[in-house]
Amino acid sequence: MGRIDGARDFESLVLPHLDAAYNLARWLVRDPVAAEDVVQEAAVRALTYFASFRGDNARGWFLQIVRNAAYASMKLDRGLRTVPLATGDETEAAAPAPVDPADDPEHTLLKIQAHAGLDRLLAGLPVELRETIVLRELEELAYKDIAQITDVPIGTVMSRLWRARRLLAEAAQREAVP
Numbered sequence: 001m002g003r004i005d006g007a008r009d010f011e012s013l014v015l016p017h018l019d020a021a022y023n024l025a026r027w028l029v030r031d032p033v034a035a036e037d038v039v040q041e042a043a044v045r046a047l048t049y050f051a052s053f054r055g056d057n058a059r060g061w062f063l064q065i066v067r068n069a070a071y072a073s074m075k076l077d078r079g080l081r082t083v084p085l086a087t088g089d090e091t092e093a094a095a096p097a098p099v100d101p102a103d104d105p106e107h108t109l110l111k112i113q114a115h116a117g118l119d120r121l122l123a124g125l126p127v128e129l130r131e132t133i134v135l136r137e138l139e140e141l142a143y144k145d146i147a148q149i150t151d152v153p154i155g156t157v158m159s160r161l162w163r164a165r166r167l168l169a170e171a172a173q174r175e176a177v178p
Helices: 008-015 015-030 034-047 058-077 107-125 127-138 143-150 154-176
Strands: none
Touching: 008 015, 015 034, 015 058, 015 127, 034 058, 058 143, 107 127, 107 154, 127 143, 127 154, 143 154
């Protein structure tokens, strides 16, 4: 790919990946509000350095920036605990995920419980395993792209995925046993 210039190129190459960026940031920092801040910081960094982008994988480049911003944020926040302030409208925080109108209430409840269970299991993984499995299974990135984003060899990506899958299976089995 040749020289890239301008806001229009940034919009077309980077902005389509904001959902993936937020997803990765949310899983790394474990806080939806902090994840929004991480993505905003990463987008500013990406825009700042966009003129020097020379690759053909804008998604991988941007997710690497998000990852670095998330780790920087976690380093700054180490040991700090934040407590959200009440907004007066507590129903907003407790609102359930959007429901598929074709689902019956029982099916909807099962979906919500399964999603919450997966969230809990993923949150229990060490961060390097969690980021790898999120990039592979949720963002469907190739091993090569994950290796680039996490700055580790492909063999390390594969072993992290194996360990993450094994730990998830063991944790799911422990939860299923009464």
